[in-house]
Amino acid sequence: MAALGWLTPRRRSATARSVLAGEASAEAARKSSQELEELAGRTAPDVAPEEPVFPVVGDDKAAAFFDLDNTVMQGAAIFHFGRGLYKREFFERQELFRFAWQQAWFRLAGVEDPEHMQDARDSALSIVKGHRVAELMSIGEEIYDEYMAERIWPGTRALAQAHLDAGQKVWLVTAAPVEIATVIAGRLGLTGALGTVAESVGGVYTGKLVGEPLHGPAKAEAVRALAAAEGLDLARCAAYSDSHNDIPMLSLVGHPYAINPDAKLRRHARERDWRLRDYRTGRKAAKVGIPAAAGVGAVAGGTAAAIALHRRRH
Numbered sequence: 001m002a003a004l005g006w007l008t009p010r011r012r013s014a015t016a017r018s019v020l021a022g023e024a025s026a027e028a029a030r031k032s033s034q035e036l037e038e039l040a041g042r043t044a045p046d047v048a049p050e051e052p053v054f055p056v057v058g059d060d061k062a063a064a065f066f067d068l069d070n071t072v073m074q075g076a077a078i079f080h081f082g083r084g085l086y087k088r089e090f091f092e093r094q095e096l097f098r099f100a101w102q103q104a105w106f107r108l109a110g111v112e113d114p115e116h117m118q119d120a121r122d123s124a125l126s127i128v129k130g131h132r133v134a135e136l137m138s139i140g141e142e143i144y145d146e147y148m149a150e151r152i153w154p155g156t157r158a159l160a161q162a163h164l165d166a167g168q169k170v171w172l173v174t175a176a177p178v179e180i181a182t183v184i185a186g187r188l189g190l191t192g193a194l195g196t197v198a199e200s201v202g203g204v205y206t207g208k209l210v211g212e213p214l215h216g217p218a219k220a221e222a223v224r225a226l227a228a229a230e231g232l233d234l235a236r237c238a239a240y241s242d243s244h245n246d247i248p249m250l251s252l253v254g255h256p257y258a259i260n261p262d263a264k265l266r267r268h269a270r271e272r273d274w275r276l277r278d279y280r281t282g283r284k285a286a287k288v289g290i291p292a293a294a295g296v297g298a299v300a301g302g303t304a305a306a307i308a309l310h311r312r313r314h
Contacts, residue, residue, distance in 0.1 A: 067241035068174035084143030129207030155279035220248035
């Protein structure tokens with residue numbers, strides 16, 4: 001019995017020590033786990049959160065709006081159109097030189113002088129005056145193949161296609177004549193175009209404008225009106241442009257993109273954390289841009305005329 005009495009305390013003592021050891025081990029484990037977590041937090045590289053998938057497939061309340069000149073197409077659509085009209089003897093060589101000078105002014109000056117813009121619009125209107133709308137549309141198809149098709153930016157085209165593949169409508173928004181814009185939109189498989197509208201009577205151009213140039217704030221108003229007519233949620237829509245003149249349109253949507261941006265738009269986009277895409281090569285993006293293709297292209301349509309045209313077509 002003595003031996004048993006000697007063993008019992010040892011068993012009790014071992015049990016106590018086991019409990020103590022277990023508790024100590026658990027506490028050490030907790031501490032080491034915390035230390036490892038802290039170490040991992042200090043050494044792990046920063047991982048940026050994944051960007052939400054955009055455009056959202058099946059979102060029928062969203063659409064995309066693309067500026068044309070230098071966003072979808074290299075250069076100004078109206079200039080290429082003018083080349084085609086000159087080739088078809090719509091106007092004389094001296095008018096072509098004048099037209100080219102206006103383009104050069106807009107490209108190099110980087111500003112939109114009202115007198116130059118008005119002169120450019122008057123020139124464009126005088127060229128089409130007396131011609132049939134159907135004739136210009138047909139010629140526009142030919143000119144697209146001759147001068148414009150090879151000037152479409154593949155990167156911007158892919159962005160537009162992504163919206164189409166997501167089931168969304170895609171619109172061109174440009175100060176170029178709506179006939180030209182409609183031809184380009186059709187060739188690219190887009191939904192349609194908001195563009196300038198020249199007055200016509202009996203299918204013949206009168207040489208006058210309908211409304212004001214679709215440029216700057218007018219583009220934003222056209223997009224706003226079209227969105228209302230289409231039942232779109234602008235916060236879910238996207239807009240793309242190269243020019244600071246289109247900041248009103250870009251600011252209107254929830255997903256603004258600066259494409260091949262001029263210096264002012266690039267700065268504005270960076271300040272507001274807008275997405276940037278530049279598909280140009282061999283040039284300094286900050287120094288490139290045609291800020292006033294709108295001036296030359298502006299046989300411009302007002303918002304009401306653009307919406308009315310859309311409703312007639314649908």
